[in-house]
Amino acid sequence: MKDQINSLIERISTLKERIETEEATKNAFVMPFLQALGYDVFNPLEVIPEYVADQSTKKGEKVDYCILKDDDPIIIIECKKWQENLDLHNTQLERYFAFTKAKFGILTNGIEYFFYTDLEEVNKMDAIPFLKVNLENLKDQDLTQLNKFHKSEFNVDQIFDSASELKYLNAIKYYFENELNAPSSDFVRFFTKQVYQGKITEKVSHQFTPIVKKALNAKINETINQRLNSALNSQTIEQKEEVVSQENLSPDEIIIAEDADKGIVTTQEEVDAYNAIVDILDGTVEKEHIAFRDTKSYFGVLFDDNNRQPICRLYLNHRSKKYIGIFDEDKNEKKYQICKIAHIYKYSKEIIKAVEKYLVVESE
Structure with a gap:
């Protein structure tokens, strides 16, 4: 398609x-x-x-x-x-x-x-x-x-x-976008009431309109930057840890840190596969718990961006055939051949089950 x-x-x-x-x-x-x-x-x-x-x-x-x-x-x-x-x-x-x-x-x-x-x-x-x-x-x-x-x-x-x-x-996204660009009086009044003790007159509302707009946009940008920096720092730290501790891991658990410096390119097909998995897990777990890491060997999807909590792996590049590998309760990977990204939906139950075992551990 x-x-x-x-x-x-x-x-x-x-x-x-x-x-x-x-x-x-x-x-x-x-x-x-x-x-x-x-x-x-x-x-x-x-x-x-x-x-x-x-x-x-x-x-x-x-x-x-x-x-x-x-x-x-x-x-x-x-x-x-x-x-x-x-x-x-x-x-x-x-x-x-x-x-x-x-x-x-x-x-x-x-x-x-x-x-x-x-x-x-x-x-x-x-x-x-x-x-x-x-x-x-x-x-x-x-x-x-x-x-x-x-x-x-x-x-x-x-x-x-x-x-x-x-x-x-x-x-709601459309409404929020409009409010960010041109805050309405009700929107401004809501936030002004949280920080201003006096009577909110038309003059006060007018004064706070650009402040509310600037504050919300600044907070959004700040949050984005924090997440980007956190992701970069986390990746750097985990790569260093993995170089030290790889001798304690099984081959299936190792993501080679050096791959980050070898020109790995995440393809649109891999991104589409990730979005399909997020869609499958909608209702089971929030999207923020589903992360991916790309290597030259495979495209990995992880729970909570933790290399020891794999959900599945996609083998889409440099192969005549495409596969999805899904991990069972013992973290054994079982591979299924797929012809196109849409076929990932055939294994929805297996993907959901792969995540549910981590949710059980968290609840305990």
């Missing part, structure tokens, strides 16, 4: 200025996107173009595409020309959503994809999408979310369960 998406991104960059109609947008951008998700756009048993979504007042209205699973609609897709602002067009998709059995709706202009479901009220499409993906500004976490909609991975219940958290998480 990742390779096909990257090819589509290149196509968009090359062709978009020549695309002049909605139909051309569908052919050049949307259909390749559906193919990247594993769907056969030329098979009417899988993807139906111009799917009829009847209403009581307007018969024969049609949504651009409908994806089927076991003959039932699961996703409807409404398309616009690539230059269109999608925020202005969700009402049309909302009408179609109400008159189909599909649990998910996608509004797209071939570059941006807005994903909707019915979190607020059953069979009524939410006004706010739970996921927005922009192919011209694609992030690693976007690929992780898109993978859930791949034909081979699609599970209605799992996607719906994660949609609620994703929707409100993104909404």
Whole structure:
């Protein structure tokens, strides 16, 4: 999927200025996107173009595409020309959503994809999408979310369960970002009340607005710098300790400190694998407990950034075949062959079990 998406991104960059109609947008951008998700756009048993979504007042209205699973609609897709602002067009998709059995709706202009479901009220499409993906500004976490909609991975219940958290998480992030850039009066008042004993008048609020903005941004930058310095110092200390104590470790426990100076490059594929593992462990352990270390031999994922608490290892580079190695209760590594990053999800139970043993030790 990742390779096909990257090819589509290149196509968009090359062709978009020549695309002049909605139909051309569908052919050049949307259909390749559906193919990247594993769907056969030329098979009417899988993807139906111009799917009829009847209403009581307007018969024969049609949504651009409908994806089927076991003959039932699961996703409807409404398309616009690539230059269109999608925020202005969700009402049309909302009408179609109400008159189909599909649990998910996608509004797209071939570059941006807005994903909707019915979190607020059953069979009524939410006004706010739970996921927005922009192919011209694609992030690693976007690929992780898109993978859930791949034909081979699609599970209605799992996607719906994660949609609620994703929707409100993104909404809060958006709100917080706006407040950092331009604090509202309520936001300023909340923080001012914590430090100012007098009456908070309009004048006081005005005086504190730049102070609140500066303080919050400074604290965020300070936290980032502390974590970076802590990670660098921790890595340096542990590398020194390992050089001294390697004779006491088994071969599977050794990460060679010298590798840091041998030009190791963490690939995008390894980063995608790490994000997939974080996604699998969501609900079992917080992301901050999941760390990775790259070596020339393998890409290691660790619990609490502790070399003696391995979760798994990815063998993705310099090999004709790719593997994931997962550690059991006795820290024995069992390797499984994978053809692509999405196959990591097949071993979700084993990955979760690898972490749970460390959580038991911590609780004791």
